Amino acid sequence: MKNKYEKICHNLKETKELAEKFAKLIEDKGCFVSLYGEIGAGKTAFVKLVAEALGVTEKVTSPSFVILNEYHTAKLPIYHFDLYRLENEGVKTILDELREYSEGRQATFVEWAEFSQDEIPFDHIKINVTYDEDESRKYSFEATGHDNITIVGELNK
Ligand SMILES: Nc1ncnc2c1ncn2[C@@H]1O[C@H](COP(=O)(O)OP(=O)(O)O)[C@@H](O)[C@H]1O
Numbered sequence: 001m002k003n004k005y006e007k008i009c010h011n012l013k014e015t016k017e018l019a020e021k022f023a024k025l026i027e028d029k030g031c032f033v034s035l036y037g038e039i040g041a042g043k044t045a046f047v048k049l050v051a052e053a054l055g056v057t058e059k060v061t062s063p064s065f066v067i068l069n070e071y072h073t074a075k076l077p078i079y080h081f082d083l084y085r086l087e088n089e090g091v092k093t094i095l096d097e098l099r100e101y102s103e104g105r106q107a108t109f110v111e112w113a114e115f116s117q118d119e120i121p122f123d124h125i126k127i128n129v130t131y132d133e134d135e136s137r138k139y140s141f142e143a144t145g146h147d148n149i150t151i152v153g154e155l156n157k
């Protein structure tokens with residue numbers, strides 16, 4: 001099964017459709033997702049749309065200043081980290097904590113500091129977001145681990 005999937009979303013509506021499709025695939029078992037990409041690429045926008053598709057009733061905002069936002073009103077708990085403000089060394093020290101958020105039934109999203117391309121030492125789905133043009137964004141998914149490969153395989157269908 002393919003462990004990669006790429007989608008060009010020409011506008012926010014198409015990103016919403018992708019987010020809804022993804023939400024359906026993770027709502028039973030949860031998932032650990034790490035997102036990479038320049039500021040303004042569309043990482044937070046994607047997380048917000050997935051959280052809304054999962055039924056969050058609160059307003060979903062960027063956790064840039066607080067590092068972690070959590071939501072407990074959706075079909076499963078949602079944890080949204082933004083490690084942008086951590087130095088590279090700081091990212092390394094948080095990996096053990098993040099591993100705990102990758103275990104169990106919850107959706108965890110981590111917006112990663114661009115400069116940190118360290119490999120994450122547990123199963124996850126990596127999403128790289130790049131600007132295409134205007135409102136067009138490319139979302140590239142790559143999965144490690146059996147369940148995550150199944151999820152990304154389903155995106156390909
Ligand atoms: N197709 C698209 N997908 C996602 N965001 C888009 C798209 N087109 C325009 N945007 C806009 O791009 C911005 C992305 O910002 P944000 O998600 O906060 O970026 P990041 O978290 O990667 O820094 C938002 O203002 C969003 O409305």
Ligand SMILES: [Mg+2]
Pocket residue numbers: 043044045062082111
């Ligand atoms: Mg963001």
